[in-house]
Amino acid sequence: MSFSVAVAGASGYAGGELLRLLADHPDFDVRTVTAHANAGQPLVDHQPHLRSLRHLVLEATTPEVLAGHDVVFLALPHGKSGEVTASLPPETLVVDCGADHRLVDEADWDAFYGGDYFGAWAYGVPELQTSTGRGRDALVGAKRIAAPGCNASTVALSLAPGIAAGVIEPLDLVSVLAVGPSGAGKSLKVNLLASEVLGTANPYAVGGTHRHIPEITQSLRAAGTDRASISFTPVIVPMSRGILATSTARIVQGATAAAVREAWETAYADEPFVQVLPEGSFPRTADVLGANTALIGLAVDETVGRVVVVTAVDNLVKGTAGAAIQSANIALGLPETTGLSVNGVAP
Numbered sequence: 001m002s003f004s005v006a007v008a009g010a011s012g013y014a015g016g017e018l019l020r021l022l023a024d025h026p027d028f029d030v031r032t033v034t035a036h037a038n039a040g041q042p043l044v045d046h047q048p049h050l051r052s053l054r055h056l057v058l059e060a061t062t063p064e065v066l067a068g069h070d071v072v073f074l075a076l077p078h079g080k081s082g083e084v085t086a087s088l089p090p091e092t093l094v095v096d097c098g099a100d101h102r103l104v105d106e107a108d109w110d111a112f113y114g115g116d117y118f119g120a121w122a123y124g125v126p127e128l129q130t131s132t133g134r135g136r137d138a139l140v141g142a143k144r145i146a147a148p149g150c151n152a153s154t155v156a157l158s159l160a161p162g163i164a165a166g167v168i169e170p171l172d173l174v175s176v177l178a179v180g181p182s183g184a185g186k187s188l189k190v191n192l193l194a195s196e197v198l199g200t201a202n203p204y205a206v207g208g209t210h211r212h213i214p215e216i217t218q219s220l221r222a223a224g225t226d227r228a229s230i231s232f233t234p235v236i237v238p239m240s241r242g243i244l245a246t247s248t249a250r251i252v253q254g255a256t257a258a259a260v261r262e263a264w265e266t267a268y269a270d271e272p273f274v275q276v277l278p279e280g281s282f283p284r285t286a287d288v289l290g291a292n293t294a295l296i297g298l299a300v301d302e303t304v305g306r307v308v309v310v311t312a313v314d315n316l317v318k319g320t321a322g323a324a325i326q327s328a329n330i331a332l333g334l335p336e337t338t339g340l341s342v343n344g345v346a347p
């Protein structure tokens, strides 16, 4: 089967990663790539690593250019995809990598983003299976999919099994993340200059201000609690890609260490792209580079009564483009793993 595909935001990091994966996907045929200021230029001027797509030229990002494809992937700045998606035909599968269609509560959108609210779509993290319509079930046959924020999906995958199994307290969650600067996109920002990022660790959005917090809590609520709250702190470190999220949660009274581990192992036992490491093993970001894999290590700290969950993902793959393609595979009835690899690149 061959589905014609357009990628909008193709000159950016997320668009480039979508294209790298789509180029080797047997059922997707990338016909159109679009950009904004760089429209009119050859794709490889902006993505020189995508040699098999060197025939493509960046077009303007308009509904007219994007219409007429079976699948449209959008990797545009926040607030820009919502403007486009309303004009795309309902039969087109649209997968948005921005935040415009992630949040179910308009008040969260207003508080953390602002501007027009475009409504929530099926959330592109299949492993967050729940009884409330999110997860894999909501993606089957979907025509509109919101791919996740990379930090948000990493933390939700880290903590949801404990909430679903009732072995951790949903309040008093803490997550601190080491993140690579590619998560912030390609556009020039002073705090992301090499001279500002190399040789240092920079915390940002400290103190409950990061826009991924409502996205995390809505996923955790969907896992099986009506209340979830998290202290969330990201720290930029000098690695181009990757997220290492260290999350801790208070263990509910009476839950044994074995029951805690069991919750995560059971939740992900059949998942191709989320793996729980054996006791005593913890992931490194290097282990998932280029892979659509989330690796999870966990330990129970009996002294403080908390579980410590360490999760590594590649922000551009499992955090964005890989999740988008995995979700599109499900929506189209293709094998979920098509075109995606659990194996990373090393060293």
Ligand SMILES: NC(=O)C1=CN([C@@H]2O[C@H](COP(=O)(O)OP(=O)(O)OC[C@H]3O[C@@H](n4cnc5c(N)ncnc54)[C@H](OP(=O)(O)O)[C@@H]3O)[C@@H](O)[C@H]2O)C=CC1
Pocket (backbone or CB within 6 Å): 008, 009, 010, 011, 012, 013, 014, 015, 034, 035, 036, 037, 038, 039, 061, 074, 075, 076, 077, 078, 080, 097, 098, 099, 148, 149, 150, 182, 183, 184, 185, 186, 187, 315, 316, 319, 320
């Ligand atoms: N980077 C990451 O790890 C992740 C990114 N995402 C999301 O994916 C989306 C893209 O992010 P990313 O690739 O990092 O960003 P980049 O800054 O690297 O790329 C942005 C893309 O959008 C285009 N663009 C810029 N302004 C406009 C506009 N006004 N209208 C239409 N297109 C525009 C750019 O085109 P041009 O080059 O011509 O200006 C470019 O192709 C964002 O919503 C982001 O939050 C989600 C999860 C993780």
Ligand SMILES: CC(=O)N[C@@H](CCC(=O)OP(=O)(O)O)C(=O)O
Pocket (backbone or CB within 6 Å): 097, 098, 099, 148, 149, 150, 151, 152, 179, 180, 181, 182, 183, 184, 234, 236
């Ligand atoms: C280093 C850095 O700035 N990372 C970004 C990750 C962005 C992301 O995952 O996606 P969305 O912007 O689409 O939500 C951040 O923390 O906001």
